[in-house]
Amino acid sequence: MATVGVVGVGYVGLTQALGMSQLGHSVIAYDQDLEKINGLQRGNSPFFEPGLESALKESIFKKKIFFTNDVKLFAETDFIFLCLPTPEGHLGSADTSYLFKAINDISNFLRPNTFLIIKSTVPLGTATKIKGEIKRDDLPVISNPEFLREGSAFFDFHNPDRIVIGAESIKWSQMVSELYKGISTEFVLTDNDSAELIKYGSNAFLAIKLSYVNDLAGLCDRVGANAQDVLYAIGLDKRIGDKFLTPGPGWGGSCFPKDTQALIYISNQESFSMPLLKAAVQSNRNTQARLVEKIKNIFPRLDEISVAVLGLSFKANTDDTRNSPAIDIVNTLIGLGVNAKCYDPAVDEHNDLNIYKNLLEVFVDANLILVLTEWSEFKLINPFKISKIVKEKKVLDARGILPKDRWKKYGFEFL
């Protein structure tokens, strides 16, 4: 078993750190945020992720993980996972400054042959750039992109569809793949550039798929076809697959929006045209606009209506509201004069939004029920109870999760 360092304990870093400790490695997890480090060392997770808190407590109890803000401790590690954020920067490019700063901060303390493993989603050529900048040719630089979904990050860590390792030498790739011993999956060993592109290529592919799904669902709506049936039947074709076929209010989160922009930026830099990707981004904006338009068409006086908004996070099982289509839609509606009463099981506050802790309260005198996030608890809402407190029995279920027949029995109309 190895001594593994992790730099940056956000969603990716913390999952990677705990996952590695669960595989038996000793983990030193670093973050510059002292408050976060102290909380983690006491077993408190800085965000909500299913399974995280118990994994954290167990690894601390077994002394398999240690949180620190002292970079010098990396002198004791064999492998270091770099899990820094790479937010959207100038003209859609990925901002790698946190990554480079971290490498700069730690590289002097590392003993020879310590592996620098890039987990962050980075532009093509980043590994090569790091090799050029660290001025230490005794530190192998590896590209090992993550494919963790928020809300099921632990499951994904232990059950990946593949593990991609990009390196200059096959021997180095094999040494890194040894770290994942215990996980049964296919290992794709390749070069650094290809590994970097696999990550962007995957996220952009999924975003394109969802844009198409949302457009098709919009067309179904226009012509009166049943989108659920249409997409279900399409998904039965094994070449297409039944995953990522659920229409929604648009794709969001901390990855797809920035990664599609970053890939567009990369292709522009190379003067290589990727029109499909650009269209997918535009289509995603249209999906949100269509939803708002639909509400406008039904309620010409938006300043006179109250909307019960169910869900604010960008998807279920996370408290993450970064680039959440739900937030964008609610803000647009508020800008048009709507009184939006919001509820989300994991989001208690967000800027000036009117968020209720009690689900039932948002329905009081509502003209419309608007479902924007697919939380399971919404499926269990009792329509009979709700029918007594709303003003109008109208539902716009952008996630298609409410049991329609049951709601219709109590007079609700689905828009």
Ligand code: UGA
């Ligand atoms: C995504 C990828 O799925 C991960 O593989 C990747 O590691 C991660 O980005 C990343 O780059 O770090 P995540 O952003 O957590 O993961 O969320 P997804 O589950 O992929 O959902 C993305 C968006 O698509 C959400 O807004 C979600 O609501 C939407 N979506 C997803 C749908 O509208 N319908 C679907 O059928 C699936």
